[in-house]
Amino acid sequence: TLKIDATKKGASIDDSMYGVFFEDINRAADGGLYAELVQNRSFEYDPADNASYHGLTSWAPHSGTVDVADDTGRMNERNRRYLKLGLPAGVINSGYNSGIAVQSGQRYDFSVWARTDQASTPLTAAVTDPAGTPLGDPVKIQVRGDGWTRYTGTVRAQKTSTTGRLLVTGGGAGTLRLDMISLLPQDTFKGHGLRRDLAEKIAALKPGFVRFPGGCLVNTGSHYGYDAPNFERRRSYQWKDTIGPVEQRATNWNFWGYNQSYGLGYFEYFQFSEDVGAMPLPVVPALVTGCGQNRVTDDPALLARHVQDTLDLIEFANGPADSTWGRKRAEMGHPKPFKLTHLAVGNEENLPDEFMARFTKFRDAINAKYPDITVVSNSGPDDTGGTFDRLWQLNKQAGVKMIDEHYYNSPSWFLENNNRYDSYDRNGPKVFLGEYASQDNRYFNALSEAAFMTGLERNADVVKLASYAPLLANEDYVQWRPDMIWFNNHASWGSASYEMQKLFMTNVGDHVVPSTASATPSTQAPITGAIGLSTWATAATYDDVNVTSAAGQALFSDDFSGTDAQWTKSGRGAWNVVNGAYVQSDAAAEDTLVTAGDKSWRDYTLNLKATKQAGR
Template sequence: MAFFIKASFSILLLVLFSFAFHVIADDNPTPSLVVNAQFGRKIPETFFGIFFEEINHAGAGGLWAELVDNAGFEAGGSQIPSNIFPWSIIGDESTIRVTTERSSPFPRNKIAARLDIMKNSLVGVGLSNPGFWGMNVQKGKKYKVTFYARSPKPVDLKIAFVGANGKELASANIRLHLPNWKKIQLVLKAKASDFNSSLQITTTKQGTLWLDQISALPLDTHKGHGFRKDLFQMVADLKPRFLRFPGGCYVEGDWLRNAFRWKDTIGPREKRPGHFNDVWGYWTDDGFGYLEFLQLAEDLKTLPVWVFNNGISHHDQVNTSNIGPFVQEALDGIEFARGPVTSKWGKLRAKYGHPKPFDLRYVAIGNEDCGKDNYLGNYLKFYNAIKHHYPDIKMITNCDATESPLDMPADFYDYHKYTSSHDIFSLHDKFDYQNRTGAKAFVSEYAVWKDDARNGTLLSALGEAGFLMGLEKNSDLVEMVSYAPLFVNANDKRWTPDAIVFDSHRSYGIPSYWLQQLFTTSSGATYLDSKLEAPSTLIATAIRWEDQETKKSYLRIKVVNFHDNSTRFNITINGLDDDVDFSGATKTLLTSGSVWDENSFDKPRKIVPVQSPLDDPSTEMLVTLPANSVTAFDLPLCFRSLLLSSATTSPGRAAALLSAFDSTAAPSDQSLFLLWLRLTFLHRIRTDSQRATSSV
């Protein structure tokens, strides 16, 4: 009897344990994503882009390949004598005296350097410029050196690139007798390399020499347009659909007298006055000006988004009653970009080498100025004037419609977010419940920063991944997205982190940069309907995208696992053939051993996306997501699968595919023929509906 009671009790415990186990298991089901490949909507073509600001020497000493810092000796100010930093004097007080004078031939750049050479010498004396923390001179490469000089008596000059160890890398000797200012230009070919070299101009002859507007540019910049090749390529690899420029706070200035003004940044370099970038604390010669920004956008095959000053800085502003000249400046800037060569400013653009208008479709009226006393009044003046002259241009307000309804007309509203990794991850649903009518959202600046970010951690990228997937999901409202800042010179970290880190000769992307590459396929893709059942630390999305080079189509599923443990993940794809062939499917993984890991010059690819074949791809998959990771699964779509997945989301595209399948007749395959009829019918209905709507 005792044995029977014990046995019965054991069985009861086993049953209860089994029941409890199933309850626990049911409470913690395997996370899953169910994708409907036949239903979705188009993501805007402009979805993912870049934002360039002159910060951290991003342009001067960075993307803009000019090697000389303070080319016109203007950085020390207009009062004389002035500081000529970073120029240094070669020689001592017994051999040379250097000062500044207001004797330049250029009215807007009056400062020039005067060199009084006390006596003849065997060793040359003069000036040396280290560039932006060292000039990268490479063996076999050519460099164009340009400067203006004046010398009442004949003088012998040596122009040379000199390495950090004093070794001469390239040089030329010239003899001058120039009673009046004259432009000197020569090309030096390097016979050795040094990434920490300097440019030296020296003489051994007694006399007086004036120098001004000294420039040194590599001849092998991108397309000869002045952009440093390696940095340009890193930007191009992001495949941006727009370029927002030139700021940021750089547009505003701490004071209006130091704001970016486009008219001061066009024309011959020596005639540009340059200005003190008082927000970020350094002088810029403005060699990288308005025309160069437009050229950069064109070279990247992307759309420019021009941000202009609206009469407001951080500390002063123009009253609305006096804003007229600023409005005219903006109108002139638009005409310079896209006006015909018969217009005043279009003619000037052509004179400077670009007769073809640029494709300027977007402008932003100020930066982060919403709520300031004169912003609304000034904004309306700009908006009405631009809308009158250029009704097709889309305008962007600084005011954030997610905080309160807009009290101004706008095509887009600006949204900026800098915060912690967990906070930005939690904002994946920020736009889920926002108003869908009126202005669209432009998330023009986002990033994880401060403690979580350091110099660019995996932790930052994980948080941003969740946020970006949320923006992708809400791309019916959020039409444009860009990270900030884009660049940092490692010698001048005014703001961290930044997507691309560089010095005179090296560069690397932080994890956030590589994360962005996983979203380059989103612009113009189709966002597919899906249902996610998962804990709050896991977010997933699905898109259908086309490789622009191969014209092959893929179904991409992106998943971020923001958790210290790995997890299994169920993926179900509906709406495709059961026998679909996923040969060539891949998975791309972004992760590392610690969330605090960073890339560096020593280990530039410590954290990068790693692609590998996807094991056993199918419409029903159970995969493992590593801890703290972002994974992208790419499944190639065969012709029939592409037709099926396009049938509802894009019947016109699907019908066109079928026409290409047999250009002389409808498809002979019965199932394809029936699908062709259905798609053609759907496309005709949609086309007729669009025509009816447009006629109304």
């Protein structure tokens, strides 16, 4: 029975309530939203980042002498390596997924930085099929002089292909040096260099905000420190590394284990937010490493520098075009401010006291100069070991305005926690639910999330912002699932959760209409449950599991024998093979599940024989 009282008004719901969280995870940026078709365009892939990488990752020699050089002949200090061809010679790039996807009739901008030790060297760039047959007219360029110079041309595809290659060859004799070999479709979202189908799917959500660039990505310093000596590589995500001409931007080994180009950088994030009518919400590193790592950077000078960088970021977004950082924004093509109002410091911090000591330094410096900026704190990873409670307590004491909460749970958790925010302090910090998802991409997951979101709306006076996570996943480079939008090099498709989010996001109400519902619980058949597990860094063994009813009644013993319960692989057995999880029986003939520790949520099914029946 549903009772609705249309004469009363509940909480107001802000237009910006539902947004998106973009993180460069699952190759969401390079090979994804960033439309660049060439992988490893600047030859910076490094085995030190990922054992399978080398300078020619995604490239293959075609002819002649092909080397990746790292010497004083480089283009600039941030772009360390370049391609050195002993002529005549050539190389082939195979892009992402099955190759470079081109569409008949579409135009593609080719560009390259080059220098030659000859008076003039002919360079040809052609998009071909895997057998080398051209898919359009090649670009022909004469490289002149031994100084780094940018050359451009346009390829018009005459055939459609999802397995294209970019073949770049130099003729004559001598040495040709190349860098930043790029192929970008002319047809991008609003002409701003982002892949149209993906950007349109995000825009169709009508997001109220865009949170970026991470997530744990922001904490890359957790691996190698915040200012790693290895030039610009392996740093925490620092916004100043990501702006200006692309050939002068660093590349970085990111938290998720792959090289990111920063072609999609802070300017592009701000511009994309504006293009989809959303409020930008950047996250900067707090110099304490969250995301399961427990390292603290204890360097006052470094902290002061990061605080200043954050002030500079606000000037970059909002400052007048003649201010130091506002000028850089204007030079990149956007003299008008980007209207930044919210900014988060830190992500999933698991050292509450150390984090808060640093957060307040950021917050106080920001609000001293920009009192209207809401500086968002966080509540750590999902409630583990008291971190969540301690962070909430410290945040409240510090008068923090908004706290970022994250959780990834089972569908039943979402169904059972619809009332999570009913009891939150109305006078305390507001909630930014920056990341949440139920642990799969099935219809039932979307349904459980939808049920939960009615609880967010009912509490819209406390929960001010909410975003499902992660947003994007390239199906061939997955670190985390479930995800909202999936894609490969030529197609994209929304999950059930995407369609559900779209319903909520494109129908944001003005205020809550109070209602109550009552129902008779049905009895439940014996259970087959899915359990989502995520283990960080090391493998974990799951054995003793307690299964209770919603009311806490024990339904199963916590010591399964081989016949009582059995861990089975989920429907997607390939995950388990790829990620190395396996099922074993221990000496006492019990079943245990050993996970691979690959930082991803994986689905495992635990088949149980019920011994009692409960209402839910």
